[in-house]
Amino acid sequence: MDTFEPTTTTTSSTSSSGSDTGSTATVDASPSPGTGADGGSGRTARKRPWARMFAVLVAAFVAAAVVGWLGLRWITPHPYSGTVMQAPTAAPSMDGLVYSDGTPVDIGAFDGDLLLLFFGYTNCPDVCPTTLSQVATARRQLGGDADRVQVLFVSVDPERDDPGAAGAYVTSFDPDFLAATGEPADVDRVASQYGIFFAKGEAIGDDDYVVDHTATLMGIDTEGHLRIVWPGMLEPERLAADLRELL
Amino acid sequence: VNRWAGAAPALSARLSAGLLAGLVLVATATACGGQDDDALVVDEGMAVLDAWTRPSPPTVDEAAIYVTVENRDAPDDRLIGASSDRCVVVTPHLTEFDDDDVARMTAAGGDQLGLRAGERVEMTPIGLHLMCLGLVEPFAEGDRFDVTLQFSERAPMTVAVSVEQR
Numbered sequence: 001m002d003t004f005e006p007t008t009t010t011t012s013s014t015s016s017s018g019s020d021t022g023s024t025a026t027v028d029a030s031p032s033p034g035t036g037a038d039g040g041s042g043r044t045a046r047k048r049p050w051a052r053m054f055a056v057l058v059a060a061f062v063a064a065a066v067v068g069w070l071g072l073r074w075i076t077p078h079p080y081s082g083t084v085m086q087a088p089t090a091a092p093s094m095d096g097l098v099y100s101d102g103t104p105v106d107i108g109a110f111d112g113d114l115l116l117l118f119f120g121y122t123n124c125p126d127v128c129p130t131t132l133s134q135v136a137t138a139r140r141q142l143g144g145d146a147d148r149v150q151v152l153f154v155s156v157d158p159e160r161d162d163p164g165a166a167g168a169y170v171t172s173f174d175p176d177f178l179a180a181t182g183e184p185a186d187v188d189r190v191a192s193q194y195g196i197f198f199a200k201g202e203a204i205g206d207d208d209y210v211v212d213h214t215a216t217l218m219g220i221d222t223e224g225h226l227r228i229v230w231p232g233m234l235e236p237e238r239l240a241a242d243l244r245e246l247l
Numbered sequence: 248v249n250r251w252a253g254a255a256p257a258l259s260a261r262l263s264a265g266l267l268a269g270l271v272l273v274a275t276a277t278a279c280g281g282q283d284d285d286a287l288v289v290d291e292g293m294a295v296l297d298a299w300t301r302p303s304p305p306t307v308d309e310a311a312i313y314v315t316v317e318n319r320d321a322p323d324d325r326l327i328g329a330s331s332d333r334c335v336v337v338t339p340h341l342t343e344f345d346d347d348d349v350a351r352m353t354a355a356g357g358d359q360l361g362l363r364a365g366e367r368v369e370m371t372p373i374g375l376h377l378m379c380l381g382l383v384e385p386f387a388e389g390d391r392f393d394v395t396l397q398f399s400e401r402a403p404m405t406v407a408v409s410v411e412q413r
Contacts, residue, residue: 125310127373169307173304197347201353233372
């Protein structure tokens with residue numbers, strides 16, 4: 001979280017130097033039309049050169065503004081919507097968890113791609129579908145780069161979600177999404193290593209229950225480091241902007 | 248000098264024609280939008296402004312339905328529940344994040360669903376919702392189905408919920 005502090009300072013110093021450039025351009029431009037007016041003894045004859053000089057000045061000013069704006073954008077760090085880890089650590093292993101087709105999860109196999117991790121459960125009516133829809137939308141917005149963003153949903157409700165059911169669930173949001181779960185002990189261990197809390201919450205009817213769970217989206221960068229965490233509710237556009245930056 | 252002589256009146260005529268056209272457009276837009284007709288149902292001062300749910304994944308038997316109800320000029324009231332042929336039970340719920348980003352879901356009631364005159368109950372993802380338990384069949388994109396809202400004072404209101412990706 002503290003990563004943002006120095007970043008903000010850099011931003012403000014660069015933007016102030018940027019606006020200096022802007023004001024210099026304004027000072028240059030203002031006396032010039034005056035010079036044109038001084039030499040204007042025969043008004044009709046000199047009309048065209050005067051207009052041309054004005055047009056050139058306007059064009060120069062616009063060009064300076066555009067270059068300044070582009071330059072500012074280029075040197076200003078991307079304002080991440082997620083919380084960027086100050087010291088990214090290697091993503092913990094997921095030994096014991098299996099994908100919906102039964103193959104074991106090897107977290108190292110994602111190196112080179114960006115991996116988005118979300119822990120939830122399929123009978124989650126509000127948070128999980130909302131988050132997965134947002135991630136699916138953001139991923140679509142990446143166009144050709146979408147292939148380099150993998151999404152893995154880990155069910156923390158293995159009693160009700162077998163790996164196959166978890167897989168059928170996530171692919172309804174995006175056919176490329178992956179799902180995994182495992183024995184309760186393995187799910188417990190993996191969740192705690194990723195800092196995910198979950199517990200059975202309010203009972204509904206006879207044997208139904210909700211699961212309270214940490215509903216953040218985690219980003220593991222192309223080098224396998226846990227790099228960024230997004231809060232539960234996020235605009236797909238902002239998520240897509242972060243993903244583009246991380247790729 | 249002559250070159251510019253005719254320009255000003257021609258230009259001003261064209262400008263005023265453009266302005267007039269613009270004004271007509273703005274006036275039409277104002278007349279069509281911004282009225283009360285954005286409600287799905289209005290009955291005796293109670294309006295349902297929105298009712299939707301997402302397509303439900305094939306394996307689940309629970310879903311969240313989001314409605315927005317506004318008490319425009321009805322007596323003070325409160326939403327107390329809902330029902331639908333598509334769900335075994337419908338109950339108002341609230342999802343909230345605690346300080347550790349843990350999403351917790353609890354039954355909603357009381358003031359959370361209060362509809363005093365002028366008040367609105369707005370249900371949105373990751374917040375207030377109607378929890379549909381025991382889905383009879385999955386919600387498919389483009390489906391429409393009825394949900395009946397129950398109030399503590401007034402008669403129930405039925406509204407068509409649209410299944411859409413938002």
